[in-house]
Amino acid sequence: MGRWQEIEHTADLGLHLWAADLPDLFTTAALGMFSLFIVPGDTLSATKTLTLTALDVETLLVAWLNELLYLVEVEGLAFTVFEFAQLTPTQLVVTLRGGPVLEYTGYVKAATFHDLRVVATPEGYETEIVFDT
């Protein structure tokens, strides 16, 4: 399981992420992002499938996080369990499981591309991502 650490940013919020592989990176990024502004519920009452394609892994990561933000805002659902049927640097096919948001503790408008670079390391992947708040 990957891990995240919040990084200081004057106006917004940021995360440094470490993960073993791409599914781990995308899962860790999602859970880290949720930790910034919501408490997800503990039920898995909702299921969705999602397909995203993108130019490269950074674009795919931002699209993924913004898709999850959209589901929080429009449907009030936080998806926290992910079964990736396919995950390449340019495409993902995933089944999402989750439930209603338990509590809102802050606000995140969007995941940004600011200085975003997904770097392959001997341990897997590492990146920093800034969120507009």
Place this chain on the structure above:
Amino acid sequence: MVHKDDFEQINDYVWELPQAYDGRMRVPARIYGNEEVFEAAFRDNSAEQLMNVAMLPGIVKYAMAMPDVHQGYGFPIGGVAAFRWDEGIISPGGVGYDINCGVRMLASQIDYPALEPYLKDLIATIDRNCPSGVGGKGAVALSDKELDDVLERGAEWALSKGYAQRDDLERTESRGRIAGASAGAVGSRAKERGRPQMGSLGAGNHFLEIDVVDEIYDAEAAAVMGLSRDRVVVQIHCGSRGLGHEVCGQYIQTLQDAPRRYGIDIPDRELVAAPVDSREGRDYLAAMAAAANYAFANRQILAHFVRRSFEQTLAGKVKDWQLHQVYDVTHNIAKVEEHQVGSQRMRLIVHRKGATRAFPPRHPELPAVYREIGQPVLVPGSMGTASYVLVGTASAMDDTFGSTCHGAGRTMSRNAALKQARGEQVRADLSQQGIMVRTGSVKGLAEEAPYAYKDVSIVVESVTGAGLARKVARVHPVAVIKG
């Protein structure tokens, strides 16, 4: 990493990074502010981000940072940059996610002592009538057709539905409607987010505040605006809600390969851009204008429900409870404007990200009422501190494409602010100062505490010292709804 010693001091309020500092810079970069403000720009990545903006194609004169500058994403917050229409770019990241986030001020003829006994009821009524908080439903439900109307007509739509007085539009930047907006350029997901949120404040740093005028600096301009000492005013700070966030995100995603296709070299992917006069550039401009129109309508609807709250609470108890609009300014936008650049008159796309337009007296875009004093500029301070009303100047037009600061500007991260005090303590401290606070997020209160921001007075002294605006009045808060 750019260092403060790399900048040259031009005068007491202007600091310049020469174009020669980095071969990729197309123009010099300038920071406006006194020495304290200038040095603060190096406590985060503001200066680095400003330098990146100076590298974008078609930029003219300077990449500029106003005195409330702080680190953003892509552009710094407080950033101003203008690009040639014929060979420049437009960048969604240069506008930001909250398109047309802005401030509206309404003024009354009520002396504060007459209102004070009813203040608690009034702020509670406003809180009920003007929804706030994360996500959330707005005060007005829109059909698909109405939403398209909002996107293309902005505050004019609100007027047609009885949510505005004709004078309100006169006293709104661009009369509350940005030309060229197209509902068709806004994606279905953005519309899905925006449809239920019309007439809502949102969260984050958005607020609705009741203030009292405590200082008049320019009696003539204040009289024109209807501002008098001890009188009650209202400020509304919010933007285009989820619709604007989605429009920005959508276009930043779709433009990711535009730099490659158009041969644009960008130093940061958040600065992704397309030529202004390209299909992608025109599409974004039309969508951004539509989101800006949504924001104008949103603040107009909130103003309507503030007026209704004043009537519900004060009619029959307090004389002259009606509210007139002073002005409504946008501080996250890209606008097509004509400016003098050297000896040439140029059509430009002026990006203001966390910066306010500040047009001078006799500018043709100003309404007749403000033609002689200049455009009102609203500069909210942090929660619990003063806010200022300024007017634009001719030197702002010459130096900064008619732009000035938009607020105090953060100086402390949210985490650092949370470590200083808990929300309940912040509420108690504000109460000690006679400021009533209502919020759905006590944690948010701590994040937005006054000490997390620069001293707005220093920011305002810097813009007036630099000649980018003139002071008209100062107000201080007595009740705040924190989104």
